[in-house]
Amino acid sequence: MIAERINRVKESGTMKMKELAGQKKAEGKDIISFTVGEPDFDTPKHIVEAAKKALDEGKTRYLNAAGLPELREAIARSSKTANGIPCDASNVMVAPSKHAIFETIMATVNEGEEVILPNPAWVSYEPATALAGGRAVPVTTKEENEWRVLPEAVAELITPKTKMILLNSPSNPCGSIATKDDIKGIADLAKDHDLVVLSDEVYEKIVFDGHKHYSIAAEPEMFDRTVTISGFSKTYAMTGWRMGWLIAPKPLFKAVNKIQQHSITHVTTFAQYGGLAGLVGSQEPVNAMVNEFKERRDLVMKLIGEIPQLHCDVPKGAFYAFPRYDNPMKSEEMALHLMDKAEVAVTGGAAFGEAGEQHLRISYATSKENIAKGLERLKNALA
C-alpha cells in the first residue's frame, strides 16, 4: 500500500523522544521534559483577541493561496525594515513554516539534485529533500567553530549536481548564529555556482548578548536566488496556529504558489488576523519572552558548568543547548538511559545528524524550576 518514496524517510527523532516522555508521564512517572522546540508561554492576548474578533466578524471564508493582503504587506514591511530584504507584498506567501520549507524544496529540487545542508540540523530538512527526490549533502559543523556553516566547508561540497544551499541561523539544535562574513562567503558561492539558497530564519528574533541576525536575501544580488522562511511559532509563541511565511523572488514564488494552491489552499483565515495583530502590535511581549529565554539560557549554562561530564559553549540564539558528554554511549541510548534513570527527557544529538553524536539537545523552553530540577537529576545520573 505504501509508496516507495516514503521508505526514503525516517520518523522524526525529536517526536520519538517527546512521545516517549508523554507515555512515561501517563504511566505516572515524574518526567521533566527538555525535548520540545516550543515556547511554553501563552500566545500574547492581543493576538488571540484579534483572531476571536475575526471569527465574530465572520472572517471564515477562503482567501487567495498567498494569504491575507494586509498580512503580506505587514510581513514585507517588517522583513524590509528589520532584515533589509528588498521585497514587497507580492513576494510574500503566508504558510506554516515547515510547509513553506517543504514547498520550496519541492518547487526547486529535481530528482538527483543535491542540497547542501548543515549537520547537525533540524530534523525535517533531509526528509523534505528526500521526498523531492533530491540528495542531502551534509556540511559538517563543529563545536570549535561555534557550529557555524563555514563557506570554505560548503565550497568543498559543491558539484555540478548542487542545486541548493540550506541555511538555518539562529540554528536548531546548536543555537549558533551565522556571522556577516559567513553570510557573505556563502552568498558569493551561491552566485558563482548559480545556486538557490533556502534560509530558515524562524528563530530570527531569539538572539542574545547583542548578537545580530543577518538575512542572506539582503546581500547584493541575492534576493533573486533566495527563499527566506520565518514565522510566528517561535517569536510569538504560536506553534499551534500553524502559521509562518516565505519570501521569494517572483518565478520561485509562482512555482511555490502552485503547490500551495493544490495542497493546503491557504493558512486558516481567522488565524491570519491574529498574526497581523502580532506583527503590527506592540513587540513588548516578544521582548519579554526573549529576556526570559536569556535568563533560562544563563541558568542552563551555569548548571551545565557544574556537571563535569557535560561541555557546552554558550548558545547565541534559539532556545537550545547542545552539550557534549564524556561517555562512549551513543546519544540515542544515552537519552533513553537518562529518561530511565533520571526521569529527564532530552533528545540524543544524532537525531540531528551524525555530527551530533555524543551530544544531547536540551530545549530550555520550560520553567526555571524545571531547568533546576532536571539538571540536578542529570548531574546525579551522569555522576
Ligand SMILES: Cc1ncc(COP(=O)(O)O)c(C=O)c1O
Ligand atoms: C529550524 C526550524 N525550522 C522550522 C521549524 C518549523 O516551524 P513551524 O512549527 O512554525 O512550522 C522549526 C520547528 O521546530 C525549526 O526548529
